[in-house]
Amino acid sequence: MALADWLAFNRLPGVGQRGRLALLAQFDEPARLFAAGSGAWRAAGLGGKTLEALQGGPAALLTEDDRAWLAQADTEVLTWNDPDYPPLLREVPDAPVVLYLRGRRELLGSPMLGVVGSRSPTPSGAATAQAFAEHLSLAGLSIVSGLAAGIDAAAHRGALAGSGRTIAVMGTGPDRIYPRQHHELARQIAATGLLISDYPPGTPVRASQFPQRNRIISGLSYGVLVVEAALQSGSLITARLAAEQGREVFAIPGSIHSPLSRGPHKLLREGAKLVETAQDVLEELGPLHGALQAAVGNGPAAAATAAPTDPEQAQLLGVLAYDPQPFDLIVKHSGLTPDRVSAMLLNMELDGWVASCPGGRYCRVPRGA
Known part of the structure; x- marks a missing residue:
């Protein structure tokens, strides 16, 4: 039930992430917090909805969604006290106390x-x-x-x-x-x-x-x-x-x-x-x-320096910029007919060299980093 306690703790009302971290610094883990009793809770400055929720215990805070997550074979829960918790993330002042994982x-x-x-x-x-x-x-x-x-x-x-x-x-x-x-x-x-x-x-x-x-x-x-x-x-x-x-x-x-x-x-x-x-x-x-x-x-x-093998396409690619250009300007700078440019742009777009942009414009597509 340890993970269930953490999931209940993550649903505790009236407590933000920094508040949860403060409670963990005092009680070490959710199970000890839930078992501490009303005197310890009040001494920690808790009251209102938070105090009421703690009195109901972790089972009252858990939802069907929580139970379903715990029951799935391909899901995990990573907690603040887990040795696998990312050390860089631990440095963040409002770091999450629970991370829900699916994958590697x-x-x-x-x-x-x-x-x-x-x-x-x-x-x-x-x-x-x-x-x-x-x-x-x-x-x-x-x-x-x-x-x-x-x-x-x-x-x-x-x-x-x-x-x-x-x-x-x-x-x-x-x-x-x-x-x-x-x-x-x-x-x-x-x-x-x-x-x-x-x-x-x-x-x-x-x-x-x-x-x-x-x-x-x-x-x-x-x-x-x-x-x-x-x-x-x-x-x-x-x-x-x-x-x-x-x-x-x-x-x-x-x-x-x-x-x-x-x-x-x-x-x-x-x-x-x-x-x-x-x-x-x-x-x-x-x-x-x-x-x-x-x-x-x-x-x-x-890939960044590659060019189409077709000489005319390579020529047209040299005219194109990485910022969107209007079709008329591309035709003017290429020296080719509008029909020829239109056909070439379509083929080059299919090959991933060119992208069509709003307003009838075209731009060159970066091919590497």
């Missing part, structure tokens, strides 16, 4: 890097996130992100295409996949990576939970890489938390005309490390670099 628990002992960004990235931004994540995962890092649409999903997919080591920190209960269209992605992550949440099973989607989730992304990681983000993006919250936690903050610069470049540029002005390649990230990680460097040569390093 051992990844919590690996070196981790957070990759975050816009939920509505440009095609180039999504491709960049995926390429960086693939390369860095092959270099020995587990890629941590939030399972959200956009850059998060691209980072997870990149890591899955690389070593498979990726950790999705959920902003809902561990049994609630959000967004819904990521059920298959979550299944793939659970197979070779790890799904984690500090919210109890059955916890639905609430907007306030996602900024709270970000402290775990940064808390697990040696650093956080921001790919594309608007000024009001939650990714900047993650970057701020990383800086406060003493972690590295990396940012990829972009076009001065793109709103999604303003977040990374703000971080760069505030002291974030500018990176253009995955190797830049590895070198900035300092002591980790030597250990990870040996694996880098196995990654897709040469």
